[in-house]
Amino acid sequence: MTGRRHQVLMAGLTDAGLYELSPAGDSTVQALVERLDEAAVRRVAHWPATAGDTRYPGRFGRRCAGQADSRRLLATGS
Numbered sequence: 001m002t003g004r005r006h007q008v009l010m011a012g013l014t015d016a017g018l019y020e021l022s023p024a025g026d027s028t029v030q031a032l033v034e035r036l037d038e039a040a041v042r043r044v045a046h047w048p049a050t051a052g053d054t055r056y057p058g059r060f061g062r063r064c065a066g067q068a069d070s071r072r073l074l075a076t077g078s
Contacts, residue, residue, distance in 0.1 A: 005036070009029055009032060011045065013029075015048065
């Protein structure tokens with residue numbers, strides 16, 4: 001299950017335009033994944049995903065062609 005939570009959190013960060021994490025960022029993501037349940041991880045992942053959504057005025061960041069859409073992952077769990 002931690003693999004799934006990690007995937008959801010990384011998809012949210014990717015949607016916000018963060019494609020590579022520093023070692024400190026990796027350990028922070030791992031700590032969140034280990035300590036939070038899936039619902040909490042989805043809420044946390046939603047924040048940067050929303051910030052990176054270009055459909056809303058005042059938001060910044062773009063998804064590149066072929067990237068996973070975390071909104072689908074966050075909404076459906078699949």
